[in-house]
Amino acid sequence: MPVTSFVVGKRKIDIAGDGPSCVEELFYGRPEFIFHLASLSEEADFDFDRGYRVNVDGTKNMLDAIRAIPGYCPRFVFASSIAAPSQCSAAPQDSYDTQKAIAELLVSEYSRKGYVDGISIRLPTIVGCPDATYKAATSFFPSMIREPLSGHEAICPVPLFFRHTIASPKAAAGNLLHAANLTSQQLAMSRTMNMPGIAPAVHDIIEALGNIAGKSVAKLIRQERDISIWRTVSSWPQNIDATYALSLGFVPDTSIDAIIKYYIKDELKQKKHSLPTEVEKMHVEDDLKQKKCSLPTGVEKRHVEDDLKQKTYSIPTGFGKRQLSGAAA
Amino acid sequence: MPVTSFVVGKRKIDIAGDGPSCVEELFYGRPEFIFHLASLSEEADFDFDRGYRVNVDGTKNMLDAIRAIPGYCPRFVFASSIAAPSQCSAAPQDSYDTQKAIAELLVSEYSRKGYVDGISIRLPTIVGCPDATYKAATSFFPSMIREPLSGHEAICPVPLFFRHTIASPKAAAGNLLHAANLTSQQLAMSRTMNMPGIAPAVHDIIEALGNIAGKSVAKLIRQERDISIWRTVSSWPQNIDATYALSLGFVPDTSIDAIIKYYIKDELKQKKHSLPTEVEKMHVEDDLKQKKCSLPTGVEKRHVEDDLKQKTYSIPTGFGKRQLSGAAA
Structure with a gap:
């Protein structure tokens, strides 16, 4: 049965324990679908050992716990990153991306062996997130939308022409669900793929903010170059080839305008955040009621509740928007 | 000082123990150069857990033991495989190649962090090996040279037009030494690279054997299709792009004839093996004395001795030809 809606429960588990037994209890109910969004982002670079324990050993613990259950081979959707190095010539830029690439290899290999029915989807940077807990090198990109709309200043550390591939939490969640529903046959060519996204330049974001929320809101983005951030992000791939994912029915957002309006x-x-007065005047909601933007299938039907008893699918590392955004860099 | 010759000692150590302490003693002498050829090949697919313990955890133990030594950052030459998956679209074909790819990522990442000065060279299938202990899917390729020249039959499980990228043990050893001598500056673009090789078809090997050792020797290669081997090897990359390695001065063998003659x-x-009489008549050694084939620099100068007291460089997993061939698939 395809996943179109599910209930999210919360359980706190350290997936980075000593061997697969530490995550065994997650699979007592034999969930058909597992969304693994783990986990440490920029911290993986600062706390090197912890990064490997959580991002690599933790993922392997999950896969080994599944492998240990006879006759059990659930769909395992792993949220990877478009910055994960996949070409010989692309050296990894940080520990997080390296660990994502290692976990992708584990997911593919365990799937080839028939231990799990895995798929790794490489998510773009998620923008349009409700809070500022995400600290990776790309955090300035989400903050350029989030902060001005809350009346706060945002820093843009890169030139206005800089483009970066992004997705909204809705598009990412829709694509995670789509990944859960693909058949194994559809994944015969590869179980790792770049997700489609849109790639606005900084000036596109400023223009869209101005059009939707007003010039005074757009002016809250302040230029302040940071050469270290620029070095990191300018080495990232500019043209993400998502042909394969598109052929499998994954969908990007329609525009930066749509992301901001949503x-x-x-x-x-x-969240009952106060909106700058000007934003209200633009009748954003009326625009949306006319459904000019298509939503990924299934996203609107999601029910997120805090009741573990209703648990249908195991979401070991959380499926809240905070974790979702943390899963992509 | 560049490595041009060194002494090989033997010490038996389980690199797959619990944490880096199991390999600490290898680094007491602070070797400047480490050649890591580990380790399990086809067995990694049969004994899944052991494959990960030795090939992945073992490699990480080595890197972590080095990282734990303050101020120590030796050149770490890792022998990877041209079959290691490096493209999004290339699904791993066996556990060995997956584990090679994971180890490559570890070597690159530890190097980026400054913990080690690593390089992963992706070796082609090694042919011209003295014994038959190597059991990987490509073993028929080396056996088509080795067995007929010892008067034994060899099975060719694939069509005559099948091409495969190969290297002699001499070329591989020469390139391992070359990898040890490159500067860190030269590795700025990437620390993982395909090694150059030559890609003869099966019929080229049969023809070369016939020309060098006589038709009766070449006839010892018997056609016997094996669809399972064919499926595996036909999915492997046919055109190995070694542009980057060539630009850094790595060299392939000159021809299949040269490999057979050596x-x-x-x-x-x-080894005082008996040669089929016909082979003697072809004056192979006279050909070689005229030096029509270039040897990779430094290879002829190698001294391989069994005395650990003379140990100059740490060769943790052996540097005998058996291990060398085992390092590439």
Whole structure:
């Protein structure tokens, strides 16, 4: 049965324990679908050992625990990153991306052996997130939307022409669900793939913010070059080839305008954040009611509840938006 | 000081113990150069857990033991495989190649962090090996040279047009030494690279054997298709791009003829194997004295001795030809 809606429960487990037994209990109910979004992002570079324990050993613990259960081979959706090095010539830029690439290899290999039915989807940087806990090198990109819309200043450390591939939490969640529903046959060619995204330049974001929320909001983005961030992000791939994912039915956001409008509607309004007055005037919600933007299938149907008893699918590392954004760099 | 000759000692150590302390003693002498050829090949697919313990955890133990020594950052030459998956679209074909790819990522990442000065060279299938202990899917390729020259039949499980990228043990050893001598500056673009090789078809090998050792020797290669081997090897990359390695001065063998002649001279004669009479008549050694084939620099100067007291460089997993051939698939 395809996943179109599910209930999210919360359970705190250290996946980086000594061997697969530390995660065994997650699979008592034999969930059909597992979304593994783990986990440490920029911290993996600072705390090197912890990064490997959580991101690599933790993932392997999950896979080994599944492998140990006879006759059990669930769909395992792993949220990787478009910055994970996949070409000989691309040296990894940080520990997080290296660990994502290692985990992808584990997912592919365990799938080839028939231990799990895995797929690794390489998510772009997620923008339109409700909070500022995500600290990776790309965090300035989400902050350029989030902060001005809350009336705060955001720093842009790179030139205005810099483009970066992004996705909204909705598009990412929709694609995670889509990944869960693909048949094994559809994954015969590869179980690792770049997700489609849109790649606006910084000036596109400023323009869209100005059009939707007003010039005074757009002006809250301040230019302040940071050569170290620029060095890191300018080495990232500019043209993400998502042909394979597109052929399998994964979908990107429609535009930066759509991402900003959804952020205003879904995140700010629900959280009762105060919107700059000007934003209200633009009738963002009316625009949305006319459904000019297509939503990935299934996303609107999600029910996120805090009741473990209703648990249908195991979401070991959380499926809240914070974790989702943390899964991609 | 560049490595041009060194002494090989033997010490038996389980690199797959619990944590880096199991390999600490290898680094007491602070070797400047480490050649890591580990380790399990086809067995990694049959004994899945052991494969990961030796090939992945073992490599990480080595790197972590080095990292734990303050101010120590030796050149770490890792023998990888041209079959290691490096493209998104290339799914790993066996556990060995997956584990090679994971180890490559570790070597690159530890190097980026400054913990080790690593380089991963992806070796082609090694042919012209003295014994038959190597059991990987490509073993028929070396056996088509080795067995007929010892008067035994060899099975060719694939069509005559099948091409495969190969290297002699001499070329591989020369390139391992070359890898040890490159500066860190030269590795700035990438620390993982395909080694150059030559890619004869099966019919080229049969023809070369016939020309050098006589038709009766070449006829010892018997066609017997094996669809399972064919499936595995036909999915392997046919055109190995070694541009980067060539630009850094790595060198392939000159021809299949040269590989066969060296095998007859260096391996069979030294081992006092009996050569089919016809081979003697072809004056193979006279050909070689005229030096029509160039040897990779430094290879002829190698001294391989069994005295650990003279140990100059740490060769943790052995540097005998058996291990060398085992390092590439």
